[in-house]
Amino acid sequence: TTHYLFIVVVAVNSTLLTINAGDYIFYTDWMWTSFVVFSVSQSTMLAVGAIYYMLFTGVPGTATYYATIMTIYTWVAKGAWFALGYPYDFIVVPIWIPSAMLLDLSYWATRRNKHAAIIIGGTLVGLSFPLFNMVNLLLVKDPLETAFKYPRPTLPAYMTPIEPQVGKFYNSPVALGSGAGAVLTVPMAALGAKLNTW
Numbered sequence: 001t002t003h004y005l006f007i008v009v010v011a012v013n014s015t016l017l018t019i020n021a022g023d024y025i026f027y028t029d030w031m032w033t034s035f036v037v038f039s040v041s042q043s044t045m046l047a048v049g050a051i052y053y054m055l056f057t058g059v060p061g062t063a064t065y066y067a068t069i070m071t072i073y074t075w076v077a078k079g080a081w082f083a084l085g086y087p088y089d090f091i092v093v094p095i096w097i098p099s100a101m102l103l104d105l106s107y108w109a110t111r112r113n114k115h116a117a118i119i120i121g122g123t124l125v126g127l128s129f130p131l132f133n134m135v136n137l138l139l140v141k142d143p144l145e146t147a148f149k150y151p152r153p154t155l156p157a158y159m160t161p162i163e164p165q166v167g168k169f170y171n172s173p174v175a176l177g178s179g180a181g182a183v184l185t186v187p188m189a190a191l192g193a194k195l196n197t198w
Contacts, residue, residue, distance in 0.1 A: 067100035126182030
């Protein structure tokens with residue numbers, strides 16, 4: 001019981017670190033202008049936390065459990081903002097769970113090989129996470145209208161919403177986010193595994 005209680009407590013604290021590793025995608029007024037930064041920070045934080053707990057327990061499925069905790073926590077935050085009178089789409093809940101499932105799958109399919117989990121799973125997280133979240137953002141109804149109608153007082157000048165450039169894949173947030181996320185996620189996942197051995 002103490003063992004699993006420890007996992008829950010630390011997972012909740014890691015959730016706070018992860019969802020604040022940028023604070024970029026939750027609010028509609030920031031989501032288009034900082035998608036790359038969010039993709040890098042969130043995919044690396046997901047990989048570090050998920051691999052740490054997965055190797056700590058040795059059980060495939062722990063990464064998905066970790067992502068589920070973050071998802072529930074963020075939906076609670078979304079509900080809090082909604083209760084304050086903000087529109088439903090003011091906060092967009094990130095899609096962590098499918099990427100974490102890929103991480104669990106790679107760990108299970110390679111017979112619990114931690115190096116394969118880091119290399120294969122980390123790459124899958126870095127590549128898939130930005131794609132899942134871009135699809136999620138495309139479902140938001142007119143984010144720019146929401147952003148300008150409901151601005152946050154803490155919005156800095158350099159984060160003023162801009163019209164996204166559509167059709168230029170070489171300069172698209174998904175391409176940059178996926179590439180940077182995949183490159184950085186593997187070494188960060190290795191760091192998570194290293195922390196697990198200490």
